[in-house]
Amino acid sequence: MIRKLHGILRLHSTVNQTRIRQRAPTLLARNYATDEANENANTDDAKSSKKNNAGTSRSLPAIRNPFTAAQEKTKNSYLTMVEIFAERDVHRRNHVEFIYAALKHMPDFGVEHDLEVYKALIDVMPKGKFIPTNLFQAEFMHYPKQQQCIIDLLEQMEDYGVMPDYEMEAMLLNVFGNKGHPLRKYWRMMYWMPKFKNLSPWPLPDPVPDDTLEIAKLAVERMCTVDLRSKVEVFQASEVKDSLDDTWIVSGMSPEQSKLLREHSRQKALYIEGPFNIWIRNRRINYFTLRADADAEFLAQLDEREVDEDDVTQIGVPFFGRAPPRRHNQLGKLRSVHHQDDGTIFAICATGTSTKDSLLSWIRLLEAHGNASLGEIPVLFRFTSSLPDKAEQIEGPSNMPAHTRATTSNKEQSDSSRP
């Protein structure tokens, strides 16, 4: 019950706290008044008559949550509130509840990734008071609520990926001593977090930029790491004469893909497919691919050239005549990384509006930038969800650039979903 009240800060502590414990169920069902006058009345009232029963509004504890009441939600105001609390009185009563309330409201103030704020909260804890003085205290979690509170704080840091530093260790040592459970948590974090921090083979800036164009560039660059010669270009749709949308187009294509496109049969259609999702940390970007169906003939020819080493039915014996010429030594085309089993990929793009018009502009721009053969090959749209023809909608929030809908209601043939 008491745990449920974490989020609410109680300013008047000792007397009220005992009362809350006794009458928690009734309290939970009430709304609290927050004016200062009532507070004083309450304390006086509580002091004078402890036997006063529940039910009268005068006996309710005064509860005020400064984090919800704050006018401007910035890091400065957050730190100021922590400072006010720390300097209010020498006992710092209810600091555990205060820290829990502060932790809960971190995202509102945009400080959940800020190490300095976490340190400020730890600094609220009194120094030296919670250090166990004998073996039994150390073993049985001396001051368990306070320790659990800081463990929860550290866990929140872990969840948001905030790595502590050595100053924090010193602070925790001052509060809980070297046998404290928060210290154990801290040491575990400092062991594992640096190991996992830079593990990704595709590192990203932290935090990722808010601009959709920047995220799109990161996304296309990331997808293009499959071919090191890939070039990522940013076009403006307005460069095309008849374009309706004026938006950016991030296009990724490598010289090898250009070559494949040049060699592609003029009779076989190309498909613009999408929108597919790619996640750049916590931002989602929709992208489209330009691809053709897999060249089955070419892939079969590759299989033929492969020698099955496990096949022992036909071993050429060198003593009788000459060894037969081995087919795999013959010259031939090599399989490129873009020759996937389920299609040949020619280019990837992300556009600002994800409309059909912007994709058409993309094809026109590719044609103008050294892929003249695109003008002769039929290009079809194949979407997994319906797309607007032109940019009528206003761009959504940065993490949802396109308007992806689950229904497939467009005229083009639809493909089954793919990541």
Place this chain on the structure above:
Amino acid sequence: MQSLLRQSHRLSCCLPSAQIHTTAVHRTFWEREKKSGYKTKLPEPSKKQLIIDGLRDLKKEIKLWRQEVKEQLESDPILVFRPGETDIVFDFKAPDVLDKWTVTTDADHGEGRSSATLELSAAGAGLFHGEVNSQHTKDGIIKRTGYANIRTKRVRKSFKREATYDWTQYNMLVMKVRGDGRSYLINLHTEGYFDLMWNDIYHYVLYTRGGPHWQIAKIPFSKFFLSSKGRVQDRQSAIQLNCVTHFGFSVAAKKGMDGPFGLEIDYVGLEYDPSHREEFAYEMYKTPKYIVAT
């Protein structure tokens, strides 16, 4: 942790209000059953039905057992594991492969709103997709949620005897996947005999590039670290590859990554790479006494 909280909640429900726990009850050992309170109670079929099902399964089991005996008598194990050759363990191109996997999400026990399915994609591979959602019922017990998970069924011998995979000859996990830029968690369950070891899982991250190209991820087994119930353990050791019981992938809606996900898996295989000599990637400090698992 959630399950601990859940247990403590259950406990507090049956106690008088004067004894309500305001902190989590730490029950570090003794588990009633392997699901730790998450076992779905299904109605047991009638005795007659059980006998009929048993007799039907008997035929298959005897067939399996004959195969085992034959293999034992032939005694012809693979001894040479050629480097650079991938032996496929879970192939999504094989028929009725989807029956071998179990999909779980937090919505299964009413603790969240994620959804996930495993099906065959247009390319003929397995597609694990859905939507993870970190919203949860505000019941004061569950703190965080938002996950989806696939796991293979327990490997077994004939007559429904539990067995383990024996991958001791290999040192690399090879996967051909196509993801969406999210990172997935690879889970190697090494369920032990005692209740303390029921939740032993070795984890590593599968970073996916995203995009239309397939990606082959090779991950040495030495990189996997031990955790239990989602907590990385203090006392680490390299994975025992003859004790692997399940294999799976997880995805979570952590750090605001709520939304759709999709991981296409072509195969999961094993490889022996003689150039990889590392036994365990993490230091094995001797943790001070009484600090481990506290």
